[in-house]
Amino acid sequence: MTKVKDVCRHLRSKNAGPYWVTIDLFFDGPESFERHHANPALGPDLFRRLYGADPALVQHHPVRDLHMLKVSYPRASPQGGMVERDMHCGQQFVRLLDVELG
Template sequence: MPKLREVCRYVRSKQAGPFWITFDVYFDSRENFDRYHRSPALSVQRFATLYGADPALVKHIPVPQLSMVKISYPRPTPQGGMVERDMHAGQQYARLLDVQLD
């Protein structure tokens, strides 16, 4: 089973306003998008587990025209709070790169 980094040309995370974080997972081909965008490794439940989010609030949005998936979840605390560790959420994607796809 490949790791996410092996079938994607670009993976990023970023802020989506002060209350949300979003991930953009761009697959390197339409074939890989079709094969893996519904993988349990990219599921709502998996993101909820990895990032401590409520699964009912995680959004998983496939965008076939771009061979990508957008996944968003609410921040545990608002952006810029006293316990903020990644103000722009630009480092959150790193733990996804070694996730094995099914």
């Protein structure tokens, strides 16, 4: 089974303001990008399961020139809140590495 870590050369996650997180998936070439960027395994339900995001608010933005998929979703709590565990969201991408793409 192909996993995200097998087809992406780089993943990163970061703040997209105090209420949103953005994850960038840089695929290892145009073929991988075209084959996987619209895969249902990377759909809104995945972000509901992994991050507790409302699927109706998950946004997918493919960037063909960079062979990249940008996914944004609302944070479970505002940045810097009392329950904050990753202030800059720099480690959020890790949960995606072993997602199976089929």
